[in-house]
Structures are given as C-alpha cells and as structure tokens.
Amino acid sequence: MKLSSKALLALAISSITATAYAETQSQDFVPTTLAGTSAQSEAKGFIEDFSLGGTTRNWYSHESKYRGGTFSYQKHGQTLTDRNRTNWVQGTILNASSGFTQGTVGVKTEVAVYNALVLDRSKRDIKGGSNRTLADSNGDAVDQWSKLGLANVQFRVSNTTLTAGRQNFSSGIVDTIGNRALPSSFQGVSFNSEEFSNLSFQGGVFDRVSPRSEQSLSKFRSEYGNGAETDKVSTLGVNYQPLKSLKTSFFAANVKDFWNQYYFGATHELGDAQQLGLTTGFNYYKTVDEGKKEMGEIDNDTFSLSLGLTHQAHSLTFGYQQVNGNEYFDYLHETNGIYLANSLTSDFNGPNEKSFQIAYAINMAEYGVPGLKFNAYSARGWGIDGTHYTGNNGRAKFAYDGIQSQDGEKHQEYGVGASYALQSGPLKATTVRATYVEHRGSEFQSDGSIKEFRLVTTIPFNIL
Template identity: 85%
Template sequence: MKLSSKALLALAISSITATAYAETQSQDFVPTTLAGSSAQSEAKGFIDGQSLGGTTRNWFSNENKFRGQKFTYQKHGQDRTDAYRTNWVQGTILNYSSGFTQGTVGVATEVAAYNAIVLDRSKRDIKGGSNRTLADSDGKAVDQWSKLGLANVKFRVSNTTLTAGRQNFSSGIVDTIGNRALPSSFEGVSFNSEEFSNLSFQGGIFDRVSPRTEQSLTKFVSEYGNGQTTDKVQTLGFNYQPLKSLKTSVFAAHVEDFWNQYYFGATHELGDSSVLGLTTGLNYYKTTDTGSKKMGKIDNDTYSLSLGLTHQAHSLTFSYQEVNGDEYFDYLHETNGIYLANSLTSDFNSPNEKSFQVAYGINMAEYGVPGLKFNAYSARGWGIDGTHYNGTAYGEAGKSRSDLRLMDGEKHQEYGVGASYALQSGPLKATTIRGTYITHRASAQQADGNIREFRLVTTIPFNIL
C-alpha cells in the first residue's frame, strides 16, 4: 500500500496530537492468555436458556433526482419517468433462540421469521422496488410477504461455536447488512472461537445469500458488477487486541472465480474525552482476480485513514480514502463488507478515486438529554480515472454512464445531516428513531448521479420470553 501525501500528513498530525495531551487511555500491553471461563460450562440447557423476541422496524425513504436525471418505471407496458421515488415498509423479525444443551458438546438452534408489510403500494412511487420494496415482474409491490430469515443449528465446545444453516455473520469482508426494513443473512457453515483472552478467530463457507428484500435464496453477486454469480465464498480471519487502546482485525476471503480479498483494520484510542480524546482508524483492502476471472482483471489497493477528536459531547472526524486500481473497489452485494471510512450513500470507490470527509457529532446526554444525538458531514471525491480499464464487468465500451472508460477526472460531493433518539425507559425502552437527509451531487459521468434523500427509520425491540 502506497500512502499519499495527505495520508502521511494525517499520520503526522496524529503523532503530534498524541504527544500534546496526557495519555489517560491506557496504552498497556495485553498478554494473550486462555479465556478465564468456558461459556459451555455455564450452559443452562436447551429450554432453560431459550429466548423469544425480535424487532419491528418502520422504514421510510423519499428520494428526488435532480439536474435532469429521472427514475424509470413501466405503465401500460411503456417506460415512464419522473424525479421521485418513495418506499415505505414495515419489517418485523420474530427470533427464537434455544439455550445450549449441557455437557462437553452443547447443541442449540436459532430460527427467525421475517415479515414485511408494504405501506406505500403505488407502482409509480416504488419504481420497481429495487432493494427497498419487493415487487413482482410487472413492477407492482408484493403487499405482504414472509420468509425464514434465520434457521440454523449450533454446536459448542468450550468457547468455540460451529453454526450450520442460515445465519448472521460479521467480518470486514463478509458482513450482514441491516440498512433496510429487514437485514440480509447467509447460508452456509461458520465458526467463532474465543478461547483466548484477547484473540478470537472466525471463518465461514457460504454459497447463498438471503437478500434484504427478497423471499428466496440467491447466489452471491458483486455490488458493482454486471450480474455475474459465484458459487462459493470462503473467509477466515482473527481479531486481536495487543494493547488496551488498540484493536486490530485481519481477514481474507476467496470468492470463487471473482477475487481474493484481504482486509486489515486497526483502531487506536488515546487521551481523555473529557479533555480531548483521539481515535485513529485505518482500513485497508487488497483485491486480486482469481479462477476464471468473471470480474475481469483486478489489482486493487484501497484504504481509508480517519482521525477523530472528542471533547465531552462533541466529536470531529477527518477521513481520507484512496482507491489504487483501474476498477471499482468492489464487494459482495447484500453484505456490508466495506469498512472504509468514506462509505456513505456513495461508497467513494471509483477507479483511482480520492476522497475526504469532515464529520461532526454531538451527544446531548452531556446536556441532560440522554439518547439524543445529532450529526453532520461533508464528503468530496475527485480524481476518478477509469480510462485504463479494459474489462467488461464494470460496463461495456460506449454504454453511457455504465462504462468506466468514460470516467476521466470525474468528481462528486455528498452532504448529510441526521438526528437520532433512543428511549431510555418505559415499555418501549431502547426504541430508536433516526432521521437523515443527504444530498449527492456529481459530474456528468460519475455513476452515483444527483439525488436527495430523506429517510426516517423507527426500530422497536420486544421480548416475549
């Protein structure tokens, strides 16, 4: 990875700041020892350890394109266009988890039913649904639908658990995404081992994904590609905390006939937030093609570096991100496998793109209103250059905006504000309400286009057992 001058400057600022303030955040080394207890030895039994609960989420989004750009939908077999799209869905998850049976090898199961009720069923409003509202082949909303979101069996020895079936999984490359009315999940086998005090291992083999807004299982595709599918995703890695103030993650993934991808992440904390706290974050991905190269030739290094300052209720974060490669920095669709600091409404991940973000947040708990938070950010991307791309996975030559070769010096910018509130007590305790508004502006060939979006999401957790 070759760091740019801006990234080196950010690292220098980090070092200067580190010497300017007292190190109240412990920098002590954390020795690696065996875990102090065994989770399986504390198993309560299949029935005694069971739980039944879930969440219900009201998810509303209104989008408006501008500068002449339009959404397309069909009416009476003809294409129609207008500038807005609205999606409004109520998603509910009912989750049952048994306890682990007692003994050397514990066995448990998890089953979750997902249900969606579409509250805005106008064909014109939903514009085919996309990954927001489930629609039929004619573009009409499926009024109500359900599926098994999770269905798995777990086996545990000591602090190591093997899970087989439909499941959640979280790592820097393969990660469940939950930014719609319902989340995605994966079909396969995974393990999680926490046998050491500060070192854990994770891995998995998955062959299907259950999308956020679909009833069926599908093969994995890439987020930015041309629809090519892969039959198998394998990932393996570890999380390690060498210092009380430093956490790291290392993961690798083999996506059959797509790519091999490697991830390194680190977060370091310094100082005292009551005076001044400093958080430095680094995320780095290396991606290379493999197998039959369905996504074409790939040789991509992408990283982000963030510097966050916290003083009491206030936080200010600066983030620089850079893509080194003639193709998109790509990841698997229906996953959150992009831990880059500038992954916002736009991922700022075009060929050779550089981006910079400034973000501000305030936690009103410091002013007597616990649970209330506000944030605002501004991000800008520039230097996009796809003129050296020679594949077909990211657009065919001459095919308008989908062709990377047309992206020469493109730039874009995104602004956003948000507010959230979490109830602190009462029967609806932990209910969260979040509203966000973003504006994205782009030059002629930048793929994300010109769009404004207002989103309001209310999530209510509940427990039955």
C-alpha cells in the same frame, strides 16, 4: 501500497496530538492467555435459556433525482419516468432462540421469521421495485411477504461455536447489512473461536445470501459488477488486541471465480474524552482476480485513514480514502463488506478516486437529554479515472465496462441526522432516526445527483 502526502500528514497530526495530552487511555501490552472461563461450562440448558422476541421497523424513504436524473417504471406497456421515488415498509423479525444444552458439547437452535408489510403500494411511487420494496414481474408491490431469515443449529465446545444453516456473520469482508426494513443473512457453515483472552478466530463458507428485500435465496454477486454470480464464498480471519488501546483484525476471502480479497483494520484510542480523546482508524483492502476472472482482471489497493477528536459531548472526525486501481473497489452485494471511512450514501470507490470527509456529532446526554444525538458531515471525491481500464477479459457483460468514460470525475455529498433512543419504560431502546442526504455528481460519475430523506423507527420487543 503507497500512502499519499495527505495520509502521511494525517498520521503526523495524530502523532503530534498524542504528545500534547495525557495518555489516560491505557497503552499497556495485553499478553495472550487462555480465556479465564468457558462459555459452555455456564450453559443453562436448551429450554431453560429459551428466548422469544424480535424487532419491528418502520422504514420510510423519499428520493428525488435532479440535474436531469429520473427513475423509470412500466405502466400499461409504456416506460414512464419521474424524478421521485418513495418506499415505505414495515419490517418485523420474530426470533426464537434456545439455550445451549449442558455438557461438553452444547447444542442450540435459532429460527427467525422475517415479515415485510408494504405501506406504500403505488407502482409510480416504488418505481417497479428495488432493494427497498419487493415487486413482482409487472412492477407491482408484493403487499406482504415472509421468509425464514435465520434457521440454524449451533454446536459449542468451550468458547468455540460452529454454526450451520442460515445465519448472521460479521467481518470486514462478509458482513450482514441491516440498513433496510429487514437485514440480509447468509446460508452456510461458520465458526467463531474465543479460546484466548485477546485473540479470536472466525471463518465461514457460504453458498447463498438471503437479500434484504427478496423472499428467496440468491447466489452472490458483486455490488458494482454487471450480473456475474458465484455460489461459493470462503473467508477466514483473526481479531487481535495487542494493547488495551489497540484493536486489529485481518481477514481473507476467496470469492470463487471473482477475486481473492484481503482486509486489515486497526483502531487506536488515546487520551481522555472528557478532556480530549483521539481515535485513529486505518482500513486496507487488497483485491486480485481469481479463477475464471468473471469480473475481469482486477488489481486493486484501497485504504482509508480516519482521525477522530472527542471532547465531552462533541466529536470531530476527518477521513481520507484512496482507491489505487483502474476499476471500482468492489465488494459483495447484500453485504456490508466495506469498512472504509468514506462509505456513505456513495461509497467513494471509483477507479483511482481520492476522497475526504469531515464529520461532526454531538451527544446530548452531556446536556441532560440522554439518547438524543445529532450529526452532520460533508464529503468530496475527486480524480476518478477509468480511462485506463482494460480488465474486461473479453467478458464486457460481466466486468466494469463503461467506466472508461470516467475521466476526472468528481462528486460531493452532504448529510445531517438526528436520532433518539428511549431510555426507560415499556418501549425502552426504541430508536427513531431521521436523515437527509444530498449527493451531487459530475456527468459520468456513477451515483448521479440525488436527494434523500429517510425516517426509521425501530422497536425491540420481548415475549419470553
């Protein structure tokens, strides 16, 4: 990987800033030792630690395409088009979780029922369904539906846990995504080991994904491909904190007959946020084709570098991102496996794309209103070039065919948001978030031109 001049400049700025302020954030080395306590030795019991609770989320979105863009839907056998799409869904999770049994090997079970109630059922509004509203084959909304979102058994020895069944999992490549009324989850076997003070290991093998807005399990497919499926995703990784101020992680994944993907991430903190705090983040992905090459030939290096400055209530963040490859930087659909600084409404992940973002946020707790936050950002991508793409491997249906028309494409995105979290009372931790985003793309840029307003209210609850 070759860093661009802008990335090198950002690193230089980071170094200069670091020398200008006192290092109140400790830079001490953290030695690797055995964990001081065993989580299993503190197990309370299967029934004694049982809990029943969950969340309910009201999820509303209104989108409008412009500059000629439209949504389409079927009505009486005809295809109709419209600039607007509205989705309004109430998603509720009821989670029952036991405690771990006592003894050398602890056993625990977790079951969560996911339920979706569609509040806007107009075929014209939902535009035949999407990953926002579940619709039947005729494009009519499924008014209400439920499924087992989680159903697993866990075994624990000391600080190492093995989980089998439908579950959540979080890493830089395979990660549960929760930006709809309901989240996704995965079916398979995973482990998490925290036997050392600053070193942990994670891994898993998954054969199905439970999508955010579908009742059934699905095979895995890519976010930007044209439909190829795989039924095996294997991943293994390590999280390591060498300094009190530095956290790193490295993960590798094999997506059968798609690709091998490798991820490295690092976050470093410096200074004092009451005076001036500096957070530097670096994320890097390497993706190469594998097996039957169902996604075609892939050789992709993508990275992002972010620099965040914090002073009391205010934070200012700069993010630079670059794709080195003649295909999209791609990741698994129904996952959040894209830990890149400029992954926004658009992922800014076109072939050979470069992008830059500037973001501002303010935490009103510093001004006597805890829980209230505002943010705004602007991002721009340029240099999208797919003209050199030849990686369809004779399988145009399953590759990124069509990006050859992207020659010098560019786009920009703006967004503002506000959120409030209740600090006390029976609805404590309830959050309300409103966002408005506008994206504008050039003629062949894949995301098009669209505006979206989103209002999401999430209420947690405990029964037992």
